[in-house]
Amino acid sequence: MELRDYIRILHKNWIAILVLLILGLAGGAAYASMQAPKYVASTQLYVSVRTEGAATGDLVQGTTFARQIVTSYVDVVGTALVLEPVVEDLGLDVSAQALSSRVSATTPLNTVLIDITVTDSDPKQAAKIADATAVSFANVVQTQLERPDAEGGASPVQITVTDPAAEPTSPSSPNTPLLIVFGGFLGLLAGIAFAVLRSLLDTRIHTLHDLEAITDRPMLGGVAYDPEAKKRPLIVHADPRSPRAESFRTLRTNLQFLEVDSDSRTFVISSAGPGEGKSTTAANLAIALAETGARVALIDGDLRLPRVADYMAIEGGVGLTNVLIGQIDVADALQKWGKNELYILPSGPIPPNPSELLGSSAMDRVLKPLEEYFDYILIDAPPLLLVTDAAVVGKKTRGIILAAASGKTKKPELAGAIRTLETAGVNLLGVVVTMLPTKGPDSYGYGSYTYGSTHTLEQAPTELTAAQAKPKRVRRTRTKVGV
Structure with a gap:
């Protein structure tokens, strides 16, 4: 993953990261x-060695001895020998061992000082325990650890309290600001980890980078997501100046320049799974091609779940199935749509053997005269991973264009569909990404703007007039089309 991938992940999951950050702070x-x-x-003690009437050298030796021995005295402060008298004198309800966890002693480097620190929930009690510990420690050292040389004499080591304990005015813990910052830091880390893990576990297609990791075939176009797509599937006709309509014209342009040296202009449009926009892509692409003045035939090759007739608002009771079994001539089954040279061949009745019909020689006899008359032939075929129909009919054409829905099509599914085509020896011409978001890190700007007004002086037609929607026959006088 590159830096831009991580930035995209953070941008995409910023809400989750923000929520976890706030939860961490809370x-x-x-x-x-x-x-x-x-x-x-805390209280501070000074450790010295008695050198009364001694020479300067003895003073130096006494100071050196005090520095050496003071490190051992630090460990003595927390022992039961020192703390049991403190518990008894102050009447504490804890044992000496429990009290030792609240008492600590340190000595600054190269000094004869001892700092005794006491932690307690009561500030007054903390000061009392610190002072009592200092007194008990001095007594233990002078009477038991460093006894006087003669009875009634003074101990050679002297412990002096230089800084008695003062009652603290504010608590040392909890450090509320620090805990809040630390909680926010943990929440931020959790948010970032969640975002990265979510991205790694997400196997859906989102960006062009995802496609490049699966296939080296070109992305022919990107179609923006439209929440009203079910209500107006033919966006090129219903709203010709919309950004989504322009995306189909971009697809048209890319298709026109795809392998220009090839004679065949017959394309199959399919997808890995259902609901990825293959039928609407085929219908809108056919309309966009017809706008250029080209003669276009749109064939509903999905003989299992046909959609073209419904989208184009035509009668689909008679169509490709009737032509393949010889009940009707292909010229009689074609229906003219709109003002341009666009003809629709519906699927007709659903047969019990779609794959066999599409792979039969009758299908060759249907396509051959159509290729002689039409500039472009688009065949809407079923999903590749569900049935073999698209691969079967794809071998009879220029190749297959795969539709992959952003945020829906999974990478393993698309890779499986591509492997199916490779196994069948079908040419994959490219991929069309549908349902692209218009905002966010995965949008690539598709559908975010348009050039010019989306309305003309006369309102663009939102539906076919009765004369335009009425099916028309292909005139035999222009060409002889038949099986």
Whole structure:
């Protein structure tokens, strides 16, 4: 993954990241509020060696001895020998061992000082324990650890309190700002981890980069998502100046320049699975091609779940199936649509053996005269992963154009459809990405703008007039088309 991929992931999941960040901040604040406040009181002791009447050298030796021994005294502060008298004198309801976890002692480097620190939930109690510990420690050192040389004499080590403990005015913990920041940091990390993991586990097609990882065939076009697509599937006719209509014209242009040296202009449009926009792509592409003045035939080759007749608002009771079994001539089954040279061949009755019909020699006899008359022939075929119809009819044509829905088609499904075509020896011409979002990191700008007004002085027709919608026969005087 490249840096732009991570930026896209963060952009795409910024809401989840923000929510987890806020939850982390709230969690840190809640944790801080549940913690009992702790107060810290400290006292400082000075350790010296008695050198009364001694020379300067003895003083130096005494100071050196004090520095060496003070490190051992630090470990003595937290022992039961020092803390049991403190518990008894103050009447504490804890044992010396439990109290030792709240008492600590340190010594600055190369000094004879000892800092005793006590932590307690009561600030006054913390100061009392610190002072009592200092007194008990001095007593233990002077009477037990460093006993005087003679009875009634003074200990050679002297412990002096230089800084008595003061009652703390504010708690040392919890550090609420720090806990809130730490909670927010954990929430941010969790949000980023969630976004990256979600992206890694998401196997759907979203971007051109996803397609490049699956196939080296070109992306012929991108069709923007339209929530009203079911209500107005023929967007090129219903709203010809809309950004989505322009995306089909871009597809038309790319298709016109696809392998210009080839004689065949018969294309199969299919998809890996259902609901990926193959039928609407075929219908709108046919209308866009007819707008250029080309003679276009749109054949509904989906003999299992036909959609073309419904989208084009024509009678689909008689069509390709009747032609293949010899009941009707192909010229009589074709229906003219609109003002341009666009002809529709519906699927007709649903047969029990669609694959056999599409792969029969009768299909060759249907396509041959149509290719002689029409500039473009588009065949809407069933999904590749469900049935073999698209691969069967694809071998009889220039190749297949795959429709893949952004955010819906899964990478393994698209890869499986491509493998099916490779196994069958069918040429994959390219991929059309449908349902592209118009906003966000996956949009690539498709459908985000248009050039010129979307309305003309006269309102663009939103539906066919009665004269335009009325099916018309192909005139035999122009060409002789038959099986």
